[in-house]
Amino acid sequence: MxxxxxxxxxxxxxxxxxxxxxxxxxxxxxxxxKGRVRYTSPKFASSEEETEDETEDEEDIDINSLALNEVPGEVRMTLIVRQDLKMGKGKAAAQCSHATLSLYKKITNPNSQAYNPEMVSRWEYGNGQAKITLQVPNQEEMDMLFAKAMSLGINSSIIHDAGRTQIAAGSATVLGLGPAPKRVLDEVTGALKLY
CATH class of the missing domain: 1.20.5 (Single alpha-helices involved in coiled-coils or other helix-helix interfaces)
Known part of the structure; x- marks a missing residue:
C-alpha cells in the first residue's frame, strides 16, 4: 500500500x-x-444569524394524511414565511429549516398519527424532496392557511421563534406543509407568491 x-x-x-x-x-x-442539542461556534460564523441554532416551539397537531396517498402526481413540501416580521434572509432560512425538520420528524415517526411512509417515499424518491418557499403577509392569513391545510389532511407545523435575536419570543414565523401532493397543496397555497 x-x-x-x-x-x-x-x-x-x-x-x-x-x-x-x-x-x-x-x-x-x-x-x-431534553431532546435539544445546540452547537454554536462563533469562531467560524460570519454573522449572528448563522450562529443561531435555537429550537423553536412548534404548533403541531398530528394529522392523518393517509387518504392523500390516493392523490397522484408530484409530492412536495411548502414553507410559508411571514412577511410582516421582516426577517433577514438568514433568519428566514433557519426558520424554514426548523419547519422542514419538524414536518419530516412527524411524518416519519411510527408513534405519530401523522406517520405516512408512502408519502415520504414519494417525496424522497419521486422528485428530489421538492420544497417550495412562499410568503404570507401576516399571522392571521397564516392561521387561515394552517386551518385549511388541516381540513384537507395535510401534515402541518407552525414554527414559533425563541426570541433570542431578531424576532419577539413566541412569534409564528413559518408555516410548513407536507410532504403532500402538489395538487392538494395548491388548494391551500395557490394564490401565494414565491418568497
Missing amino acids: NNTGITIVTVSIVSFLSGVYISQWFKCSPAAS
Whole structure:
C-alpha cells in the first residue's frame, strides 16, 4: 500500500472514531436528554444569524394524511414565511429549516398519527424532496392557511421563534406543509407568491 492509501485509511478511521465519540457524547449530554442539542461556534460564523441554532416551539397537531396517498402526481413540501416580521434572509432560512425538520420528524415517526411512509417515499424518491418557499403577509392569513391545510389532511407545523435575536419570543414565523401532493397543496397555497 502506498502513502496515499495509508493516509486515506488513517483519515477514514479517525473520522469514524470521532463520529462515534461525538454521537456518544451527545447522547449523554444534558441538552440531548431534553431532546435539544445546540452547537454554536462563533469562531467560524460570519454573522449572528448563522450562529443561531435555537429550537423553536412548534404548533403541531398530528394529522392523518393517509387518504392523500390516493392523490397522484408530484409530492412536495411548502414553507410559508411571514412577511410582516421582516426577517433577514438568514433568519428566514433557519426558520424554514426548523419547519422542514419538524414536518419530516412527524411524518416519519411510527408513534405519530401523522406517520405516512408512502408519502415520504414519494417525496424522497419521486422528485428530489421538492420544497417550495412562499410568503404570507401576516399571522392571521397564516392561521387561515394552517386551518385549511388541516381540513384537507395535510401534515402541518407552525414554527414559533425563541426570541433570542431578531424576532419577539413566541412569534409564528413559518408555516410548513407536507410532504403532500402538489395538487392538494395548491388548494391551500395557490394564490401565494414565491418568497
